[in-house]
Amino acid sequence: MKRVTITDVAKEAHVSIKTVSNVINDSGSMRPETRQRVKQVIERLGYTINYSARSLKTGTTRIIGLAIMAFDQPWTAMYAGELIKAARRHGYSLVIDTYDDGGLSSIIDETYRVNADGWIFYADQPLADCKDILKQRYPVVLTGDSLAYGLVDSVTMPNVQPIYDITSTLIAEGVGCVGLIGAPDDLVAERRLDDVNALREGTRALRTQGYCRAFTDAGIEVNENVVIEGGRWDMNWGARGARHLLSVPAFRDARSRAVVCLNDALALGALHVFKEHGWNVPEDVQVSGFDDIEESRHCNPALTTVNSHLDQYADSAISMLIERIEGADSPVRVISTDFVIERRASTAF
Amino acid sequence: MKRVTITDVAKEAHVSIKTVSNVINDSGSMRPETRQRVKQVIERLGYTINYSARSLKTGTTRIIGLAIMAFDQPWTAMYAGELIKAARRHGYSLVIDTYDDGGLSSIIDETYRVNADGWIFYADQPLADCKDILKQRYPVVLTGDSLAYGLVDSVTMPNVQPIYDITSTLIAEGVGCVGLIGAPDDLVAERRLDDVNALREGTRALRTQGYCRAFTDAGIEVNENVVIEGGRWDMNWGARGARHLLSVPAFRDARSRAVVCLNDALALGALHVFKEHGWNVPEDVQVSGFDDIEESRHCNPALTTVNSHLDQYADSAISMLIERIEGADSPVRVISTDFVIERRASTAF
Structure with missing residues (x-):
């Protein structure tokens, strides 16, 4: 399909290229009838401005x-x-x-x-x-x-501080076991969770730092068995993380439990699995997320989460x-x- | 910031423009050292291909x-x-x-x-x-x-058929009141639900047709009071629709109830409100959606829905x-x- 050019329009309307250009840019002086006629030809031929050419000249597209x-x-x-x-x-x-x-x-x-x-x-x-x-x-x-x-x-x-605050609150309330879903995969796999404090970037690392620091400041050691990796940070991985936690005695048999999830998608997946398992939230297990996505207000129960504006x-x-x-x-x-x-x-x- | 041109590269590398072009396109014959030197100049000057110019020529961007x-x-x-x-x-x-x-x-x-x-x-x-x-x-x-x-x-x-099938199944099972959330706003507002059968396009109209036809084929009249508009078809509107239904005696006081939601987002919002109201799903109210989004597998209870591939x-x-x-x-x-x-x-x- 050959593109209609400004030359085609000028020829068809029996005017100069400059006149067509003036019509397109709504500039120049000409009789209103001429302007109208050129517009009709533009419409009829289906002429459109060649933005590739234009952007070479003006360098802007908005x-x-x-x-x-x-x-x-x-x-x-x-x-x-x-x-x-x-x-x-x-x-x-x-x-x-x-x-x-x-x-x-x-x-x-x-x-x-x-x-x-x-x-x-x-x-x-x-x-x-x-x-x-x-x-x-x-x-x-x-x-x-x-x-x-x-x-x-x-x-x-902010990533470190909100997770630090949530984890500290749960610890201060005496929750028996506070797990985490969403940690960096390599740190979990290689049992290098201590390294997380050396990392100064990456969403997963920063949020995991907040969790670890809350334990350190409370004088408690992090239990690596209840720190679960995040995979793709979606609902499927949240469900997977919750099922994993259910298999960990330190979590399953604790007198009270909570899971800090590093985003809302993970938390929604985890909520589903805990409910399916017959646990009531928050009575049997408390769950928190991060992001305040729309779903977090419409799940059952509604999700405690971090709104970072x-x-x-x-x-x-x-x-x-x-x-x-x-x-x-x-x-x-x-x-x-x-x-x-x-x-x-x-x-x- | 002036764009670095192919001419700048040629000058800096002491080669012809044709040679630079050959390096860029990995074509032509030249000494490997020359190719290497031109590549270094391209790198150092930060030359990038001007795709605006290129697309004028080839007309394709993939x-x-x-x-x-x-x-x-x-x-x-x-x-x-x-x-x-x-x-x-x-x-x-x-x-x-x-x-x-x-x-x-x-x-x-x-x-x-x-x-x-x-x-x-x-x-x-x-x-x-x-x-x-x-x-x-x-x-x-x-x-x-x-x-x-x-x-x-x-x-x-397919829009009409899946909603027809779901609604027919609910009617055949003898559910006392089958409501709908997601109907076209204007038809609900102006009580012109009969008009829906004349519409041959628009997602809302087609799905609502499926619902209406199921009633017609069962020899039952549609109760317009339990057909709720869809607004933006998101979770908030689903929640709003469910709260509306709770205020309709024909629905609230029925011996059994179901809600056909025209997409999953509406259904998730409705599920939340029914649970908050203390109703069990599906015992007190059955809920279905449309789209099979990821959330529909991870909500509580998991959502019956239409997967349209x-x-x-x-x-x-x-x-x-x-x-x-x-x-x-x-x-x-x-x-x-x-x-x-x-x-x-x-x-x-």
Whole structure:
């Protein structure tokens, strides 16, 4: 299918290319009848502006790209939704590209084909080995819980503190056994949980740190048998984690129990398994999550969770990116949102 | 920030532009040392291929666009995820643009700025008033439950039959009152439920038809008081619909009850309210959904729902679009997936 060009329109309407251009840009002076006739020809031939050509000239599309992992968690859609709203408030559109196991670097080529003015990268894993992906020819804002190495602006959320607070509360209340679902897979597999305190980035590591520090500060040793890995951090892995805990005597036979889940999807999967097992929540086991996704208000019982103000998070990322797109040359910034613990029926505190 | 051009690279590396081009495309013959040196210069200067210029020449990006409504339902993310997987299997990437209350036509301009080879449009509402949006300069596949008017290929899913089957089963079992959550807002507001049989498109209308026909075929009149509108078809509206039903005597005081929800998000919201009200599911009220989202397997009790093979649905859309992108000129096609009812603990059948 051959694209209709501005030349085709000019020929068909018996006017100059300049006149067609003036009609398209609503500029120049001409008789209203002429303007009307050219518009009709544009409509009839189905002429559309060649944005590839235009963007070569103006270098702007008012489109922001988002590079994020696959849509396999409710949180991803929630984050994308908040970014879309924030971008629209600033007169920009958002397009989304996803990477899966290949990581951010696997889609850098694609980002150059999309014609966005700048990109928001999301990374929940450390970028140490590939921090060069932050050096692109377009402005970048990094979101997630990875270090930006002073290369680009970044937005993070509190991770250590909310999990520390929840775990400390459960310990202070004298809960017999407080388990965790969602720890970094390698640390659990290799029994290197002590190493978690050395890690300064990565969502899993930071949240697990909060849990471990609460025990240390209470003068209690962490029981590695009730610290369960997170896998894909989705409902299936939450269910799997809960079934695993049910097989651990220290947990199953405790006089009272709680599970700190590192995101809401994990908590929803765990809730389901505990109920199926015949346990009442929070009487037999208390469960908490992280993210405050919509489902956490509509599950049974409703889920105690961490709200880290995703709307502010998204708006900070969009605002910083647009400032860069428009030429801001200030030093790189790191913004962190604050948080609130939403207390609901799945816990007794 | 001035873009580094191929000329800059050639100058810096003391070679011709043709040689740089050969290095980029891994073609031509030259000494390995030269190739290596040019690569280093490309790296050092941060040269990246200008895809805007390139796409003017080749007219292809191997990117497919998806235009879909906002990410306010779990189903949207699930559909996007399946399309991403299907596109990748064919060597394409997917970028996503969303429309909200403005409808599909509000983002047509944006689609031209994204540089995709073709677009998948999703529409759950009739396009009658704006079917011209299907006439674009790029190939389009329409998905959702709207008519494509023979203009483009389209993919639909069965809507009437699964809801008919579920409702008929509940009626045949002698359930005292079978309500519905998710009907078209205007039909409920204006008490024009009879009109639903005249509608041949729109997800809400088609599924509501299935419900109404089951009653008609059983020789029973539909009780409009227990047919509740769907609003945004999310969990909040499901909860709202269930609270409404609790206030309707015909439902509340029936000897047995069921609620047919037109998607899973509505059903999850309703489940929560019934449990909060102290009703057991399915003993006091049976609940069914539609879509088989991940949450439907992990809620309490697990949800009986309709699986309409979203993977096939997504793969059909991607395959048809790619055929058009590659020049297929065959008559337009309509593909419909089949379905299976996943029977789980939220119903007694």
